[in-house]
Amino acid sequence: MYKKIEREDINYFINVVGNVNVSSDPEKLDIYSHDEVSGDKYKYLPELVVFSKNKEQISQIMKYCSENKIPITPRSAGTGLSGGAVPVMGGIVLSTEKMNKIVEFDEETLTITVEPGVIPDDIQKVVSEKGLLYAGDPCSSDASFIGGNVAENAGGNKVIKYGATGNSVMALEAVLPDGSIEWFGGKLVKDVTGYDLVSLIVGSEGTLCIVTKIILKLIPLSKYIVDLLVPFKTIEKAIEFVPKMIIESRIIPTSIEFMDNSSLVLTEKFLNSTLPYSQAGAHLIIELEGNDKETLADEYEKIGKYCIQNGALEVFVADNKTTRNRIWKARKSIAEAISSLYKDFCMEDVVVPINKIPELMSEVKIISQKNDLDCINFGHAGDGNIHVTFLNHSRSRKEWENIIDITLRELYEKTFSLGGTLSGEHGIGLKRRPYLPIVMSKEKIKIMKGIKKVFDPEGILNPGKIF
Ligand SMILES: Cc1cc2nc3c(=O)[nH]c(=O)nc-3n(C[C@H](O)[C@H](O)[C@H](O)COP(=O)(O)OP(=O)(O)OC[C@H]3O[C@@H](n4cnc5c(N)ncnc54)[C@H](O)[C@@H]3O)c2cc1C
Structure with missing residues (x-):
């Protein structure tokens, strides 16, 4: 159903972004074939990696891919924990890592405008010098990019007080799959003009549009x-x-x-x-x-x-x-310790109402003992968001994948019965796609598919994710 990339397509992309920004080098394809989810099951080679430098280039690429039915998977830093930036259907991985400028620091409106390839810690450094804070603080704040944080609505360590990434996003510039470029939102403290499209795009996991600029809200830094x-x-x-x-x-x-x-x-x-x-x-x-x-x-x-x-x-x-x-x-x-010390692990981010955390933890213990799995737990307890993590010591890959599938189903069912859901911050992506119906009705999934169709009628943008 999707077109394979041919020489003429490569020539087109080279024409748009330049020779140095298009790669089919096998080593490079390998780097861009996975994110931080463990397991070969979540690894897919792109046919081509393309590095964009501005929204105009992305616009031309999106239009071309829509017209030719070539899949595009947007990618920021690749630290995702749901397989979101993995090109399941092949095609191109479009990296925004070269779009890494702070465009404007506007102290008069307490905002900062950034490109998607900026590292959150770098935003923090700039604004803290002026006594301000950008409240997003995922544990990957020194490695992930703000574009990926927005696309995943990343949580982190300050959510209990300041909310997740979306709470700090005032506006977005994005390229839609047909190549059009739109601004959503503005430097406005309030805005109820129609549907809240900024919130729709935040957390949409690169399935609706490619974010090319972000206006972030800043708040006073505590002394x-x-x-x-x-x-x-x-x-x-x-x-x-x-x-x-x-x-x-x-x-x-x-x-x-x-x-x-x-x-x-x-x-x-x-x-x-x-x-x-x-x-x-x-x-x-x-x-x-x-x-x-x-x-x-x-x-x-x-x-x-x-x-x-x-x-x-x-x-x-x-x-x-x-x-x-x-x-x-x-x-x-x-x-990082887990991924460097274990080849196979399964890191989850289930979330429950805060008063249900003790019950969740007893259920986790029961489930891991029943399935004979080593399990470690850490996370953002104040938000009810726990990184339940199963470790593989000695099972074969096949046994491990089977037992993890059974275990995840049990974990998600229990979490749901406690009023929770299967992802508080890492997203559905590729990894949790089979399990979405456990926590979401057919009707809601149908609404989401309808929204996807409006943005991306040809289904070229990050196909194979969420549902
Ligand atoms: C050590 C470690 C600690 C972590 N801690 C946290 C944490 O505390 N909280 C948390 O929420 N997450 C955490 N994560 C997960 C991960 O860092 C976040 O999900 C982060 O937001 C991903 O950003 P990225 O730049 O790596 O995005 P990527 O992995 O490159 O992409 C993530 C998704 O965003 C899409 N995307 C990327 N760029 C764009 C764009 N410009 N426009 C549209 N879509 C785009 C991709 O297609 C993909 O679906 C952690 C990961 C690691 C490895």
Whole structure:
């Protein structure tokens, strides 16, 4: 149904972006054949990799591909955890990595306009010098690109207070599959002119359009930040405390992150450094911020006492950059530690209402024991979003894939029965596509397919994803 790329197509792309920006070198094709999902099952070679430098080039490529039925898979940094940037149907992978400029930093409207290939940490550096914050903070903030963050509506460590990426997106410039270029939204604090198309595009996983510019909202950067590192004897104690703390303390921290003992041990091994109470069953990282030192101290003392009353073994206060960075380095490195220490693993990101986290964790234990799987757990506990991760020690690839399929079905069914869903931030992509009907009715999937058809009638943009 899709056209295979031929010499004349290659010549066309070379004509648009230049010889150096088109590659069919097997090594390059291999690099662009996968993202960070583990397993050959999620690897597909593109026929061609094309690097775009501006929206006009993308427009010409999209128009040509629509007319000739050539699949295009948009790609940012390839750190995705759902197989979203993988060219399942072949065709071209269109990389936006060369579109990496900060276009405008507008302090008067508290916005920054960026191209999709900018790394979130680089946005942070620029705005923090002026006392501002871009609130997006995925653990991949030093490696992923903002275009990928927008396409996945990436979550991360500050969602509990500031929301996911979409909460900071005010406007988008995008190229549609027919080659037209449109702006959605603007530098407006509010806008109810018709449907909210900005929110529709955010999280659409590169299936509706290719984002070429993003206007992000900035907020004042807090003067003081404190992290509490809180070890608990057991996972259960730590997890039970999370909803209790939020509900009863009436304080919304910036982050409440969770690492069970196995994930801490892995990340310590990977980084070759340790955190206090390494042997504890689980650790929480609770981040608080404010502009008044004394008020902040009152808050963290209150929460610290509350932690101890609820079974914490100790409360370590990190109020300087060095210790704070040490704690966050351990937390942010867990995913990398897993992928460097295990060939086969399955990292999930199920999400439940915060009061259901303890039940979710007991179900995870039952499911992994029943299927004889090693499982480690960490994640954004404050949002009810846990990275349940299964590790393959000794099963053959086939056995592993079979047992993971059974296990995921059980996990998603349980999560759904608790009022949750199968992805809080990593998206459906290729990996979770077979499981979408577990959590979504046929009618809703039909609506989504209808939306896709309006944007992309020829079905050339990131085919084979979501549904
Ligand atoms: C170590 C590690 C830690 C992580 N931590 C987090 C975390 O805390 N929170 C979280 O949410 N995720 C996390 N992730 C997952 C991943 O980093 C995010 O999903 C991120 O948003 C992907 O960005 P990317 O630039 O790598 O996108 P890619 O993987 O390249 O692409 C992701 C999707 O976006 C589409 N896309 C890319 N660019 C565009 C564009 N310009 N226009 C339209 N569509 C586009 C692609 O087609 C694909 O479907 C982590 C991953 C790793 C490896």
